[in-house]
Amino acid sequence: MGLATSIASFIPYLAPWEFSPTVALVCAATAALYIRGLAALRQRGVRAGFWRPFSFLLGLVLIYGSLQTYFDFLSQHMFWVHRLQHLVLHHLAPFLMIVAAPGPILRQGIPAAWRGAEQGLWHRSAVRPVLKLLQNPWVAGFLFVGLVYFWLIPAIHFGAMLDADRYRLMNWSMAVDGVFFWWLMLTPRSAQGAAAVAYGPRLTVLVVTGFLQLFLGAFIVMDKGILYGVYGICGRAWAISPLVDQQVGGCLTWIPPAMMSLLGVLVVIHHALHDSEPSTALAGPVTAPAMMPAAVRAAAPAAVAAQ
Amino acid sequence: MDVRTDVGGRDWRTGARTSRGRSLLGALMLAAAALAALAGCARQPAFKLQSINGLLPALKFNLTDDDGRPVTAQDYRGDVVLLYFGYTHCPDVCPATLAMLSQALKGLGASASKVRVLFVSVDPQRDTTALLKRYAGYFGPQFIGLRGDDDTLTRLAKRYRISYHRDPPDQYGNYAVEHSSAVFVFDQKGRARLLTGESDPPATVTQDLSRLIASN
Numbered sequence A: 001m002g003l004a005t006s007i008a009s010f011i012p013y014l015a016p017w018e019f020s021p022t023v024a025l026v027c028a029a030t031a032a033l034y035i036r037g038l039a040a041l042r043q044r045g046v047r048a049g050f051w052r053p054f055s056f057l058l059g060l061v062l063i064y065g066s067l068q069t070y071f072d073f074l075s076q077h078m079f080w081v082h083r084l085q086h087l088v089l090h091h092l093a094p095f096l097m098i099v100a101a102p103g104p105i106l107r108q109g110i111p112a113a114w115r116g117a118e119q120g121l122w123h124r125s126a127v128r129p130v131l132k133l134l135q136n137p138w139v140a141g142f143l144f145v146g147l148v149y150f151w152l153i154p155a156i157h158f159g160a161m162l163d164a165d166r167y168r169l170m171n172w173s174m175a176v177d178g179v180f181f182w183w184l185m186l187t188p189r190s191a192q193g194a195a196a197v198a199y200g201p202r203l204t205v206l207v208v209t210g211f212l213q214l215f216l217g218a219f220i221v222m223d224k225g226i227l228y229g230v231y232g233i234c235g236r237a238w239a240i241s242p243l244v245d246q247q248v249g250g251c252l253t254w255i256p257p258a259m260m261s262l263l264g265v266l267v268v269i270h271h272a273l274h275d276s277e278p279s280t281a282l283a284g285p286v287t288a289p290a291m292m293p294a295a296v297r298a299a300a301p302a303a304v305a306a307q
Numbered sequence B: 001m002d003v004r005t006d007v008g009g010r011d012w013r014t015g016a017r018t019s020r021g022r023s024l025l026g027a028l029m030l031a032a033a034a035l036a037a038l039a040g041c042a043r044q045p046a047f048k049l050q051s052i053n054g055l056l057p058a059l060k061f062n063l064t065d066d067d068g069r070p071v072t073a074q075d076y077r078g079d080v081v082l083l084y085f086g087y088t089h090c091p092d093v094c095p096a097t098l099a100m101l102s103q104a105l106k107g108l109g110a111s112a113s114k115v116r117v118l119f120v121s122v123d124p125q126r127d128t129t130a131l132l133k134r135y136a137g138y139f140g141p142q143f144i145g146l147r148g149d150d151d152t153l154t155r156l157a158k159r160y161r162i163s164y165h166r167d168p169p170d171q172y173g174n175y176a177v178e179h180s181s182a183v184f185v186f187d188q189k190g191r192a193r194l195l196t197g198e199s200d201p202p203a204t205v206t207q208d209l210s211r212l213i214a215s216n
Helices: A002-014 A021-043 A051-067 A070-077 A079-099 A103-109 A112-121 A127-134 A137-152 A154-162 A164-186 A199-222 A230-234 A242-274 A293-306 B019-042 B093-114 B129-139 B150-159 B202-214
Strands: B062-065 B070-072 B080-086 B115-121 B143-147 B164-166 B177-179 B183-186 B192-196
Touching: A002 A070, A021 A051, A021 A103, A051 A070, A051 A079, A051 A103, A051 A164, A070 A079, A070 A230, A079 A137, A079 A164, A079 A242, A127 A137, A137 A154, A137 A164, A137 A199, A137 A242, A154 A164, A154 A230, A164 A199, A164 A242, A199 A242, A230 A242, B062 B150, B080 B093, B080 B202, B093 B115, B093 B129, B093 B143, B093 B202, B115 B129, B129 B143, B183 B202, B192 B202
Parallel strands: B080 B115, B115 B143
Antiparallel strands: B062 B070, B062 B143, B080 B183, B164 B177, B183 B192
């Protein structure tokens, strides 16, 4: 009985603090697309295994959960929980989603009637230059760190935590930029099409952005004043010293993002060793062997030997 | 007017303004006038308190006042409204904040009658109508205690992005309520304008309130 009651008492906390139809719709549509893609591939006898779908869907659930549960209330009223929310939205969840190489599976999930439109979209004259600019690793890196710095400028942060629209914009910008940045960094070169980013610049961007976030986090931890008074004004979720709140939040800005950058470096090195032959990986139309990580791994020694 | 003779909005032969030139000039003057009007708006008296212009939604609520009457934000239109969340058993922050506001209102003199301080209880269980009336009245005639049920309170808290949290009661049944420290200032039209709190000097609050009263 104890367990059932404690589970039941937890349910209200899973309800959205402020319901957002957009978040719900985008998350549901992405999940539907992915599951459709998995089913379509399975019909052709291609299995994605357990870990890739697990990683992708876990990332998606984390994004939804951090935005549409009681956790969002805590994020609005506690600086360190807010930093944790952004760690999930900007780093952890997108990383989990992208490292699962979901592109080919998602593409399979697109209804056949829309597939042409999807292909055409990336080649539109209005879309292409924007995409090309964003795909520049330095621009992407600047955006990635710039957004973190921007929303943490005390005056900007004040507005974002009070104004509901700015708050939503801030969280969306984190999630969208997170997915895009990690896609650019972690997708095998061969699966990125014409604008693929070489591994060398990726490593540099990951290291530089890692250090820049480290500086910001350290600055927040070391600062002796209260940088973000808005949490005191609106009331914290529970009694905690404002400085402790700030320092824990600073630590979350300092250490985990740097760890994620390091993990990113490892993934890129892995790709650099195993994906040097463009034909071996998850590029273009999905073929059965390309879908299988085992097949990629099997092809790797040959690729290394060919270098 | 022949387009070919129109150079830079003037007839190249006579130097007279063409119709195109006139309309261009007119548009420029209009733009200049609009800019001047904008600059006029920007020249509003500078407030010393933190501005929350455009950050929070307009004043809106359904509560019960300390006479037991149901009230809405509409009942306070035309007055500058100071919205504050607290509770009568509050040991320190609430009395200090309300005392500061009381002093600031005294500084306003006669125009203090154009200000209402709405003290919304985050502890409606203990804060009865009678208790709220006695408590609010202690700080001045402009102070009004408001209460509502938990649902109403939660909605209001979401709207103004504040939090309150009841601590578990001690052995005597006493408990504290953690809550926001902000006083939101709304103008006569119910728009969120300024933010103040316990630590602001009353004189500054007086000054900004009188500016706000004068600007409308």
